[in-house]
Amino acid sequence: MQGIKNIIFDLGGVILNINYQLTNDAFVNLGVKNFSELYTQFHASNLFNDLETGHITAADFLAEMHKHAPENITDAQLTAAWNAMLLDFPLQRLQLLQQLRQHYNLYLLSNTNAIHLDAFNNILQQSRGIPSLATFFDKAYYSHLMGHRKPDKESYQMVLDENGLIAAETLFVDDLLPNIEGAKAVGLHTIHLQSPKTILDIFRPQSAV
Structure with missing residues (x-):
């Protein structure tokens, strides 16, 4: 971490x-039997990009998903299935x-x-009483608001x-190697976080400063 001012x-x-897998299972339970294939196809057809x-x-995304779901399925059900992959924020x-922010941007x-x-x-609000993840950062960047996504160099x-x-x-810090390679291409220092390690394993010495 010597010389590092920003994370x-x-x-x-x-x-x-x-x-x-939870999102895959949720869509299958709704009657979208081939969601794993669709997910691959949609990546190829740029839907998710x-x-x-x-x-x-x-709304455009949900309209596309309706084409592959039974007629009685609602927007709310499709949304819940899409969100099923999102779990929790470990305290x-x-x-x-919060500790790192005392020492780094x-x-x-x-x-x-x-x-x-x-x-x-909403998960953060319901579980921790905090309305937005932006609370923890100097600034939060989300690809759909930026118009760019990792590993495109424009995002970094x-x-x-x-x-x-x-x-x-x-x-x-990212858990996907392509995103790490994209960051290296613009000159960033990187840490490829690989399970079962978490950020607690990597930054624990700094958090005690």
């Missing part, structure tokens, strides 16, 4: 626990962020979408440029 965190799998970069709306991770950079943003802030560069950060003084 940029990913969200899912780093701060927020997630389980993609467009959702995560704000090029389509939540110790939130406390660690903290930023959040998440590939997400409007549906999930509302959902995980936007965080650096808007806050006057120097890449050589900035650490990026």
Whole structure:
């Protein structure tokens, strides 16, 4: 951490626990039998990329999902299935962020979408009484509001440029290797967080400062 003044965190799998299989199971239970195949196809057809970069709306996404679900399924049911992957914010991770913020500038950079943003802030409100994840950061960046997503270099560069950060003084933490490689390409220091390790394992010495 020598020379590091800023830390940029990913969200899912780093701060927020997630389980993609739960969303797959939820869609299957609604009658979308081939969701795992659709998920792959939609990535190929840019549906999820467009959702995560704000090029389509939540309503557009739900309309597409209705094409693959039984007629009686509602928007609310599809939304709940899409959000099923979002689990919880472990208290110790939130406390660690508060401790780190005393020593570093903290930023959040998440590939997400409007549906999930509302959902995980609601989880935080219901479980911790905190209305927004932005509370823990100098600024939170969400791909659907930025128009860019990781690992595109524009996403990292936007965080650096808007806050006057120097890449050589900035650490990026993510659980996905492509995102780590994208961060390295713009000169960021990186930590590839791999299960079962958590940010508590990595930053515990600093949190005691």
